[in-house]
Amino acid sequence: MPSNPTVKSADGWVMFDLALRYLDRIYLYGAPGLGKTYAATHSRMDQERFVKKQREVVNATLSDDIVLQELIGHYMPKGTEFVWHDGPVITAMRSGQLLVLNELARASSAVKDAMLGVLDGGSTAIPLPSGEIVVPAQGFQVVATANSSTDDLDPALSDRFEAVIWVSTPHPQMIAALDQEVKGLGTAVEASFKDSPERAISPRSAFTFTKLIKAGVNPRQSAQLAFGQRSADIVAAFKLAGVGAAA
Amino acid sequence: MQTRSRRARKSRATDVPIPAIPAGKGPFTVREMPPGFGASTNPLATENTLYVPLGYDKESRAIRFHEYAHLELGKVRPELAKYLDKAVKDKEQPIDPQWMQAGLDVIVNSMAQARHIEEIADLPLDDPKPTTSEYAQAMWLLRKLSLTQGKVPRNNKLPSDETTHVQDVYQGLQNLGENYTHRQDKLNDEQYANYIAQSLRNLQSFYDTKEAISKLKMTPSIAGMTNMMLRKALGGGGLSRVKLTKMLGAESPFDITHKGPAAHYRYGSGTDSGWGTMSIVTLSMDAMARRRAPERKPSYVGGFRNAFRALLPAMDGRAWAIRRKKMGGTILLDMSGSMSLETEDIVKLLKTAPLAQIAGYSGNKTDGTMYIMAKGGRYHNGIPKHPGNNVIDGPALHWLAKQPKPRVWISDGQVTGTGDGMQTHLLADAVGIVSRGDIERYHTIDAYLLGQPGDDTPYEE
Numbered sequence: 001m002p003s004n005p006t007v008k009s010a011d012g013w014v015m016f017d018l019a020l021r022y023l024d025r026i027y028l029y030g031a032p033g034l035g036k037t038y039a040a041t042h043s044r045m046d047q048e049r050f051v052k053k054q055r056e057v058v059n060a061t062l063s064d065d066i067v068l069q070e071l072i073g074h075y076m077p078k079g080t081e082f083v084w085h086d087g088p089v090i091t092a093m094r095s096g097q098l099l100v101l102n103e104l105a106r107a108s109s110a111v112k113d114a115m116l117g118v119l120d121g122g123s124t125a126i127p128l129p130s131g132e133i134v135v136p137a138q139g140f141q142v143v144a145t146a147n148s149s150t151d152d153l154d155p156a157l158s159d160r161f162e163a164v165i166w167v168s169t170p171h172p173q174m175i176a177a178l179d180q181e182v183k184g185l186g187t188a189v190e191a192s193f194k195d196s197p198e199r200a201i202s203p204r205s206a207f208t209f210t211k212l213i214k215a216g217v218n219p220r221q222s223a224q225l226a227f228g229q230r231s232a233d234i235v236a237a238f239k240l241a242g243v244g245a246a247a
Numbered sequence: 248m249q250t251r252s253r254r255a256r257k258s259r260a261t262d263v264p265i266p267a268i269p270a271g272k273g274p275f276t277v278r279e280m281p282p283g284f285g286a287s288t289n290p291l292a293t294e295n296t297l298y299v300p301l302g303y304d305k306e307s308r309a310i311r312f313h314e315y316a317h318l319e320l321g322k323v324r325p326e327l328a329k330y331l332d333k334a335v336k337d338k339e340q341p342i343d344p345q346w347m348q349a350g351l352d353v354i355v356n357s358m359a360q361a362r363h364i365e366e367i368a369d370l371p372l373d374d375p376k377p378t379t380s381e382y383a384q385a386m387w388l389l390r391k392l393s394l395t396q397g398k399v400p401r402n403n404k405l406p407s408d409e410t411t412h413v414q415d416v417y418q419g420l421q422n423l424g425e426n427y428t429h430r431q432d433k434l435n436d437e438q439y440a441n442y443i444a445q446s447l448r449n450l451q452s453f454y455d456t457k458e459a460i461s462k463l464k465m466t467p468s469i470a471g472m473t474n475m476m477l478r479k480a481l482g483g484g485g486l487s488r489v490k491l492t493k494m495l496g497a498e499s500p501f502d503i504t505h506k507g508p509a510a511h512y513r514y515g516s517g518t519d520s521g522w523g524t525m526s527i528v529t530l531s532m533d534a535m536a537r538r539r540a541p542e543r544k545p546s547y548v549g550g551f552r553n554a555f556r557a558l559l560p561a562m563d564g565r566a567w568a569i570r571r572k573k574m575g576g577t578i579l580l581d582m583s584g585s586m587s588l589e590t591e592d593i594v595k596l597l598k599t600a601p602l603a604q605i606a607g608y609s610g611n612k613t614d615g616t617m618y619i620m621a622k623g624g625r626y627h628n629g630i631p632k633h634p635g636n637n638v639i640d641g642p643a644l645h646w647l648a649k650q651p652k653p654r655v656w657i658s659d660g661q662v663t664g665t666g667d668g669m670q671t672h673l674l675a676d677a678v679g680i681v682s683r684g685d686i687e688r689y690h691t692i693d694a695y696l697l698g699q700p701g702d703d704t705p706y707e708e
Contacts, residue, residue, distance in 0.1 A: 199267065232308055
């Protein structure tokens with residue numbers, strides 16, 4: 001089976017915004033800490049097609065230990081009876097919300113198999129134990145995020161995504177947020193991604209740095225805690241680049 | 248020959264440096280350059296390559312931070328390298344690439360100091376020897392001032408008037424370094440390059456003139472000229488090599504024909520020079536190295552040499568003995584001017600390692616010669632007359648890599664190619680040959696005699 005065409009370009013975030021506007025099933029992958037979940041969660045509110053309803057985002061982070069019942073739903077005891085409780089997948093389907101599935105590649109086989117049905121597009125229909133068949137309401141959209149490409153997925157599952165997008169730089173909103181915290185920090189972090197990924201500065205580490213700076217810890221110690229052994233190199237680069245707290 | 252102290256050669260993670268932030272571009276190819284070999288980056292080259300030590304020790308860090316400052320300068324002033332290259336290749340008053348490099352080092356060190364990167368003070372800088380030429384001492388002082396924030400070091404040997412002259416040039420370059428952005432100094436890249444060039448041109452002119460005078464036979468006609476020349480040079484009159492040659496005619500010690508390939512330095516156009524052509528000359532071995540019969544080393548094994556010791560109540564194992572192996576191997580000597588080798592040094596070396604094969608090399612412009620000076624216990628009495636540049640480090644190291652082990656290279660690590668130009672790819676080539684050829688480098692003959700290899704600087708704190 002042919003694999004999904006992957007969008008691999010420097011403007012991955014632009015392509016993601018475009019895909020989010022017009023497509024329903026998107027696979028977004030890239031190095032940890034680039035803001036994939038952040039982008040999937042926060043970009044939703046800007047989309048014209050959802051403005052009227054202002055629906056929320058349903059977020060689920062998958063792992064090998066997450067069972068299908070936690071995602072689809074299960075009966076819970078209430079007084080003397082058992083009542084049905086919708087899981088995040090069914091909640092998002094019923095109300096036409098955005099479902100963000102983090103780390104899809106790490107999910108168990110059973111969950112991945114169940115996702116074949118959830119991601120089936122127009123013919124999606126999930127039967128519940130009660131006999132009810134749930135079909136997605138208008139606006140239902142799925143964004144799956146991962147660190148690796150769809151090569152790690154079953155071909156049938158990866159084929160269900162309408163777009164596979166690779167991102168290699170931190171999300172622009174994260175850069176702006178870092179710049180707002182410490183002048184020039186976001187720009188410096190962004191510049192580090194022009195080099196190979198193993199030499200780039202993780203935005204998560206950069207946020208840790210800002211957190212410590214704001215707490216009054218001196219820049220050198222903040223850098224040591226946030227960046228570890230490379231802190232001296234990173235601080236020197238920050239100073240030369242005129243990053244506020246370091247300089 | 249010394250027992251070689253083998254140190255595990257482990258490859259280091261190239262994810263330590265962070266060049267993309269100061270350079271504002273990428274991706275970079277990071278190559279490890281052991282401490283003692285220097286470091287470099289070329290802002291004009293199409294590929295971004297950074298050669299730096301990768302350890303976490305103070306020196307390695309300082310070297311990396313120095314290179315970051317070079318990258319930052321290249322980012323803020325993208326046209327600067329082009330104009331500096333023009334100054335180096337200027338037909339009337341070309342600036343020696345070594346002076347240009349020293350000037351740029353002062354600027355980037357001052358940049359780092361201005362940005363409170365205190366670690367830059369740990370930048371390694373070898374102290375000058377008594378035999379170091381005056382212009383090399385001046386270059387050393389210029390760099391040293393940028394690490395001591397202008398304080399003249401105690402071991403400065405330059406006369407006070409020359410020290411003041413170097414200090415003046417340092418002040419100018421420091422000011423340029425501290426205010427390197429367009430916003431700070433209001434200079435465009437061409438003006439900025441011109442300021443650098445003018446400062447260095449004056450200093451170079453002074454030492455060129457002084458060197459020329461020292462090399463000339465002091466005939467009455469020339470003797471009267473010397474004071475005038477020096478005064479003019481000190482006053483910033485700028486006696487270029489071209490002017491000196493015109494004044495002194497055929498007696499000029501400078502070769503300004505520029506027939507060989509132009510010298511390159513790392514802020515050059517990115518075009519590469521290669522190694523020079525090497526010829527090998529085996530000198531007549533007219534002297535016998537003084538050597539004793541191979542010593543016997545007392546041991547618990549070997550020939551039964553001392554029966555009485557075997558009778559000692561507390562037997563110390565000295566009854567038996569093994570013969571030490573003959574002291575062979577190969578020693579390659581860098582005989583360039585930067586090594587400041589003297590006859591006594593080489594004779595001392597020859598007498599200390601009598602059975603080793605010893606060769607020395609040096610070159611000029613496009614070619615050089617390697618002299619086989621000792622072999623099989625015999626040696627050449629005296630030092631062959633040789634030019635003062637490197638040029639053929641690569642071919643000489645290739646030769647060494649094929650000779651009997653242990654292989655020793657005594658060099659300061661400043662390798663050059665044709666035109667005596669320092670090139671990063673040549674440096675990388677030399678490092679590769681040393682590594683693959685199982686060659687141990689020693690900084691000086693004294694370091695070799697003391698058994699202190701040149702790249703034994705600790706990598707980690």
